[in-house]
Amino acid sequence: MALIELKGIARTFQLGDTTVNALADLNLVIDPGEYLAIMGPSGSGKSTLLNLLGLLDRPNAGSYLLEGRDVTTMQPDELAKVRSTRIGFVFQSFHLVPRLTAAENIALPMTLAGIPAAERVKRVAQALLDFGLENRADHRPDQLSGGQRQRVAIARATIMQPALILADEPTGNLDRHTGEEVVRLLEELNERGVTLVVVTHDQALGARARRQLMMEDGRLQSDSTHLPPLQGEGRGGDGLIAPISNPSPSPPPP
Amino acid sequence: MRLPDILRFARDAAIGYPMRTSLSVLAMSIGVASVVILTALGDGARRYVVGQFSSLGSNLVIVLPGRSGTGGFNPANAITSTPRDLTIDDAAALLRAAGVKQVAPLTAGTSEISVAGRLREVMVAGTTASYFPIRNFELGQGSALPEEDWGRGSAVAVIGNTIREEMFGNAPAIGQLVRVGDRRLRVVGVLKPVGQGLGMNTDELVIVPVALAQAMFNSNTLFRVLIEAKSREAIPQVREEVAEILKQRHRGEEDVTVITQDAVLATFDKLLGALTLGVAGIAAISLAVAGILVMNVMLVAVTQRTGEIGLLKALGATGNTIRLAFLAEAAMLSAVGALLGYLLGQLGAFALRQFFPVFPAYPPDWAVIAGLSTALGTGLLFGFMPARRAALMDPVQALMKH
Numbered sequence: 001m002a003l004i005e006l007k008g009i010a011r012t013f014q015l016g017d018t019t020v021n022a023l024a025d026l027n028l029v030i031d032p033g034e035y036l037a038i039m040g041p042s043g044s045g046k047s048t049l050l051n052l053l054g055l056l057d058r059p060n061a062g063s064y065l066l067e068g069r070d071v072t073t074m075q076p077d078e079l080a081k082v083r084s085t086r087i088g089f090v091f092q093s094f095h096l097v098p099r100l101t102a103a104e105n106i107a108l109p110m111t112l113a114g115i116p117a118a119e120r121v122k123r124v125a126q127a128l129l130d131f132g133l134e135n136r137a138d139h140r141p142d143q144l145s146g147g148q149r150q151r152v153a154i155a156r157a158t159i160m161q162p163a164l165i166l167a168d169e170p171t172g173n174l175d176r177h178t179g180e181e182v183v184r185l186l187e188e189l190n191e192r193g194v195t196l197v198v199v200t201h202d203q204a205l206g207a208r209a210r211r212q213l214m215m216e217d218g219r220l221q222s223d224s225t226h227l228p229p230l231q232g233e234g235r236g237g238d239g240l241i242a243p244i245s246n247p248s249p250s251p252p253p254p
Numbered sequence: 255m256r257l258p259d260i261l262r263f264a265r266d267a268a269i270g271y272p273m274r275t276s277l278s279v280l281a282m283s284i285g286v287a288s289v290v291i292l293t294a295l296g297d298g299a300r301r302y303v304v305g306q307f308s309s310l311g312s313n314l315v316i317v318l319p320g321r322s323g324t325g326g327f328n329p330a331n332a333i334t335s336t337p338r339d340l341t342i343d344d345a346a347a348l349l350r351a352a353g354v355k356q357v358a359p360l361t362a363g364t365s366e367i368s369v370a371g372r373l374r375e376v377m378v379a380g381t382t383a384s385y386f387p388i389r390n391f392e393l394g395q396g397s398a399l400p401e402e403d404w405g406r407g408s409a410v411a412v413i414g415n416t417i418r419e420e421m422f423g424n425a426p427a428i429g430q431l432v433r434v435g436d437r438r439l440r441v442v443g444v445l446k447p448v449g450q451g452l453g454m455n456t457d458e459l460v461i462v463p464v465a466l467a468q469a470m471f472n473s474n475t476l477f478r479v480l481i482e483a484k485s486r487e488a489i490p491q492v493r494e495e496v497a498e499i500l501k502q503r504h505r506g507e508e509d510v511t512v513i514t515q516d517a518v519l520a521t522f523d524k525l526l527g528a529l530t531l532g533v534a535g536i537a538a539i540s541l542a543v544a545g546i547l548v549m550n551v552m553l554v555a556v557t558q559r560t561g562e563i564g565l566l567k568a569l570g571a572t573g574n575t576i577r578l579a580f581l582a583e584a585a586m587l588s589a590v591g592a593l594l595g596y597l598l599g600q601l602g603a604f605a606l607r608q609f610f611p612v613f614p615a616y617p618p619d620w621a622v623i624a625g626l627s628t629a630l631g632t633g634l635l636f637g638f639m640p641a642r643r644a645a646l647m648d649p650v651q652a653l654m655k656h
Contacts, residue, residue: 056568056649077572084570095565095653099270109569111259156569 001068003163003195004030004053009062011048011218022048024218026062030197032163035190037206038199040215047168049215050199054087054166055079067163084113088157088194090186092169094149096141096156102148103128103137106155113160127155131185147178154185158194165189167198171205183208255575264582271555275587278544278551282591282633283598285544286625289537290599293621294606296530301614303526307519313355314388314515315492317348317479317500321509338504339475342404342464347503348481351495353488358385359404359464360478363471365435367413367460369421376417376460378434380467388482391456396428396443399463407465411439415447416457434460435470489514534621538628544591545632552584552640556647563644564652573645580641581634588633592626599625 011023022045030036038046051057052064055071064072071082088109089095096105103124104111110120128134131151141149150170157165167186171179183205190196200206212224255263268275319340345359361380366373385391386398399412411434418427427441439462447457468474483492493512500510556563566576599617606615 051650054568056653077574080567080570080572083568089568091653095561095568097562097565099266108566111263112255112566112569112571112575114256114259116256117259160570 002029002065003032003034003067004028005063005065006052007063007065009052009059009064011045011052011057011059021218023052023059026218026220028213028220028223030195032195033190033193035187035196035210036198036213037209037211038197038213038215039201039203039206040213040221042201044215045218046199046215048218050166050168050197053164053197054089055083084109085160086163088160088162088165090150090153090157090165090167090170092172094141094146094153094173096149096152098141101138101140102133102144102152105141105152106159109156109160123159127159131155145178146174147181150174150178150182151185154182154189158189162194164195164197167196169200169202170198171200171202179205255571255578260575260578260582261586263579264586267555267559267579267583268586271558274551274555278548278587279591279594281544281547282541282588282629283593283595285537285541286592286595286629287598287602288540289534289621289625289628290596290617291602291606292533292537293530293625294599294603294615294617296526296533297618297621298606298613298615300523300526300530301616302612303522304519305614307515307522313483313486313489315481315483315489315496316513316515317345317481317496318511318513319475319477319509321511338507338509340479340500340510341474341476342468344500344503345476345479346404347499348479348496351481351492351499353483353485353492353495355482355484356384356388357482358382358388358480359476360385360480361464361467361471361473361475362477363467363473365460365470366433367417367421368433369430372421374417374420376434376458378467378470379459379461380464380470381461382464385461385480388480392446394444394446396441398443399461400442402463404463405465407463407467407469409437409439409466410442410463412443412445412461413441414445414455414457414459416455417460418444434462437466437470439466489516530618530621534624537625541625541628542632544629545588545636548584548587548591548633549636549640551587552580552637553643555583556580556640556644559644560647560652560655563647564649564655567647567649568653576647577641577645580644581637584633584637584641585630588630588637591633592629595629596622596626 006026006028009023009026010021013020013022026049038049040046048057052059055066059072062072063070066082066086071079074082097108100108106127107120107124110123124137128137131154133148133151133155136144136148136152141152144152165186170182170186174182186196186198187208196209198205198209206212209224212222214221317340342359345357348354348357358381363378364375365378367376379385381399382404383399383401386393391398393412394415396412399410400408402408411432413421413427413432421427421432422430427444430441431438432441433439445456445459445461462470464476481492481496483489493514497508497510497512501508504510563576603615603617606613
């Protein structure tokens with residue numbers, strides 16, 4: 001069963017008396033475990049698509065099946081529950097709560113879901129270890145570097161063990177080296193079976209995904225064809241993609 | 255989201271914006287403090303008056319010359335309609351009534367007192383020995399007026415403590431002669447200093463036998479007759495008997511007014527109670543203003559934290575959770591403000607009592623409870639709208655505001 005199945009999705013916005021078609025007649029199937037990049041110029045509808053995939057927005061037409069369930073007819077509270085348990089978000093500007101510590105930020109989805117404190121402490125401790133943040137647990141976001149902040153955000157996105165991670169320009173506010181680290185973290189998650197959808201302007205970042213969607217004017221311009229989805233054995237490989245779209249090869253991992 | 259988590263989240267949010275939080279807490283605490291202090295003042299006034307009335311003596315029935323209807327004291331009546339004097343004999347006749355314990359006739363006027371060239375104006379009360387126990391007067395030195403025939407009027411006086419100080423200084427006063435008006439009187443007693451009484455300062459009073467006072471002021475009528483009933487239950491009966499006896503003695507005319515202390519007390523109690531309530535109402539307005547301020551602060555908070563609300567929604571918070579979090583924050587601001595205001599108010603009332611020891615400025619319990627619950631109520635009520643706005647926010651729009 002496909003993780004995500006979009007059929008005939010349309011999303012329009014009313015700007016004054018003109019109607020803008022942010023998305024029009026969009027069909028898309030995403031299988032579990034895919035690594036997908038959505039690319040396109042500003043205003044092409046990629047953020048709208050991401051919001052739809054993340055259940056933050058509703059389409060005006062079409063159907064959206066998430067894990068076989070039609071989510072377009074769900075009540076807001078049901079949608080919140082699906083977001084809580086199945087979807088993790090990673091944002092360009094991290095979106096950490098400034099007054100909470102790193103550990104509290106990571107625990108936030110569990111707190112919202114009403115998971116008991118003892119369980120939260122256990123899982124947060126593991127997450128801090130996994131993401132190399134064990135010495136930063138009690139730091140507030142303004143005491144963390146950009147890379148650390150995004151690592152906290154990724155830890156937060158994964159703490160509920162979602163099936164799908166949606167990353168909106170996850171490296172947009174980071175320098176190249178830190179961005180590289182963050183992308184590899186996300187790719188490692190994908191290797192463990194989490195479906196990863198990245199929205200980006202960055203050709204180099206987009207090219208690392210196993211599948212690319214090019215969007216323009218609210219329509220799918222192209223669905224990547226250059227590689228069939230790799231099954232099982234490792235990820236798409238830097239070497240394979242870097243020469244195609246990266247004029248200056250990404251720096252080697254430290 | 256679990257309740258302790260919601261509370262902790264709301265607390266952290268409140269602490270996260272110290273300026274905003276402290277201002278709304280301040281407004282709320284001023285509101286509650288004003289309720290507490292103002293009602294303490296109002297209720298203090300009530301207690302003070304009630305206390306003063308009680309110090310007049312217990313189980314008191316008072317006869318006034320002249321008829322005033324049930325409407326209470328009417329100045330026109332007091333001046334015009336006294337066809338028949340209320341005499342000492344009238345007062346003596348009242349001793350016949352069954353429930354009466356003791357009777358004191360009272361006549362009053364102002365005169366001058368002089369001792370060795372020192373002169374001052376004084377209030378002179380003409381009465382009998384029974385006046386002292388009825389009014390609960392205590393003597394500092396010497397003795398009260400002698401028990402004697404009410405018509406006799408021996409040349410003695412009991413003086414107030416201030417008079418003694420001014421006339422005699424440190425010299426002994428008992429047994430000394432003073433001149434009051436054109437009479438020479440011997441001082442037999444000095445009242446204990448008591449301070450300000452209701453309308454009459456006994457420290458500046460000269461008490462003489464009633465017959466003497468009537469002769470001094472050349473008058474046959476009494477100012478009051480004070481009657482002490484044997485018990486509280488006997489008061490209504492005494493009142494009727496007194497009215498009946500005086501009616502008979504005045505040839506069937508009801509030309510006196512009989513009032514009971516209870517009635518006067520109840521009137522004052524009601525009046526000042528209403529005053530306290532009115533003052534509390536005024537203070538409640540400041541509470542409502544504080545509530546509106548909390549609403550404003552919460553609306554600003556919702557706007558300021560739009561991005562955060564979007565994030566919470568993306569992370570799976572339901573509208574209900576967000577509404578609860580903001581309501582909890584508003585409730586916390588109000589509760590802390592109310593508590594602080596309560597302490598401030600009690601402190602203010604305490605300070606009032608320190609500065610004016612005779613004034614029992616204690617806030618009544620009902621006012622404290624009403625003030626605190628109004629504070630919490632308005633906080634929650636006015637917190638509801640901002641919380642609702644937060645809960646209904648569109649997550650996509652909210653996330654873009656980060």
